[in-house]
Amino acid sequence: MNNFTPVSALAGGVLIGVASVWLLAANGRIAGVSGILHGLFAQPPGDRAWRAAFIAGLLVAGVVWQFFLPANQNPMHWGWLALAGLLVGFGTRIGGGCTSGHGVCGLGRFSLRSLVAVVVFMAAGMAATYVIRHVL
Amino acid sequence: MISAFGAGLLFGIGLWLSGMANPGKVLDFLDVAGHWDPSLLLVMGGAVAVTAVAFRPLLKRTPMDLKSSVDKQLVIGAAIFGLGWGIGGYCPGPALTALSTFSAEVLVFVGAMIAGGVLARIASPAGPGA
Numbered sequence: 001m002n003n004f005t006p007v008s009a010l011a012g013g014v015l016i017g018v019a020s021v022w023l024l025a026a027n028g029r030i031a032g033v034s035g036i037l038h039g040l041f042a043q044p045p046g047d048r049a050w051r052a053a054f055i056a057g058l059l060v061a062g063v064v065w066q067f068f069l070p071a072n073q074n075p076m077h078w079g080w081l082a083l084a085g086l087l088v089g090f091g092t093r094i095g096g097g098c099t100s101g102h103g104v105c106g107l108g109r110f111s112l113r114s115l116v117a118v119v120v121f122m123a124a125g126m127a128a129t130y131v132i133r134h135v136l
Numbered sequence: 137m138i139s140a141f142g143a144g145l146l147f148g149i150g151l152w153l154s155g156m157a158n159p160g161k162v163l164d165f166l167d168v169a170g171h172w173d174p175s176l177l178l179v180m181g182g183a184v185a186v187t188a189v190a191f192r193p194l195l196k197r198t199p200m201d202l203k204s205s206v207d208k209q210l211v212i213g214a215a216i217f218g219l220g221w222g223i224g225g226y227c228p229g230p231a232l233t234a235l236s237t238f239s240a241e242v243l244v245f246v247g248a249m250i251a252g253g254v255l256a257r258i259a260s261p262a263g264p265g266a
Binding site: 003004005006008009010011012013014016017018019020021022023024025026027028029030031033034038041042043049050051053054055056057058059060061062063064065069071075076078080081082083084086087088089090091093094095096098099100102103104105107108110111112113116117118120121122123124125127129130132134 | 137138139140141142143144145146147148149150151152153154155156157158159161163164166167168169170171173174175176178179180181182183184185186187188190191192194195198200202203204205206209210211212213214215216217218219220221222223224225226227228229231232233234235236237240241242244245246247248249250251252253254255256257260
């Protein structure tokens with residue numbers, strides 16, 4: 001557990017929570033990043049402006065952050081990342097949410113649906129990581 | 137518009153500060169059989185502590201039509217998402233904010249993620265959306 005970073009983790013988590021409350025209060029929207037992204041590519045096209053604005057905010061955050069601290073990249077073969085991306089995109093669309101929508105927002109409204117989703121995706125994530133790091 | 141941008145900006149800074157935007161750290165959290173790093177529990181805990189207090193009055197003021205049923209699609213979708221998360225260490229928010237690294241790997245991941253969402257819509261047009 002030498003990599004445990006409780007203070008920055010908690011502080012970052014609080015910022016994510018405040019941002020989610022902000023989006024709900026100001027825009028009446030749930031800060032579920034997968035839903036925001038998938039909605040950009042929905043047919044027929046609908047409310048794209050706020051979705052694009054939120055994602056632009058995420059991108060600018062990355063640029064600003066790396067101006068001060070270089071990103072810690074985890075070199076992984078692009079083939080694995082292509083498979084991972086496909087599964088994440090497909091699964092979040094079918095399951096209606098990801099770590100933010102089901103995790104941060106769904107748990108915040110005490111939704112059993114989201115609690116089930118969180119338990120399932122955490123378990124599946126741990127299983128996949130176990131296979132990749134300890135079996136293959 | 138401006139508020140959505142601001143919320144995204146703050147959300148993104150939270151992702152970087154917390155370590156969520158570092159896929160290695162995410163995988164260290166998911167790797168319970170290795171040098172387990174429980175930090176991400178605190179990220180989730182800190183975020184949910186805020187939403188748990190503030191969401192209820194907001195949703196009471198302006199009710200939203202949010203799904204509450206637990207069905208097969210939810211479980212299958214969450215399981216598929218989890219497998220992808222455990223392989224790459226990226227979930228959607230961190231992947232998008234990590235596009236700012238201009239790394240080819242993140243670009244491949246995000247492209248595949250968008251394609252996966254479109255595929256799911258084609259496979260199941262009546263899907264849940266957000």
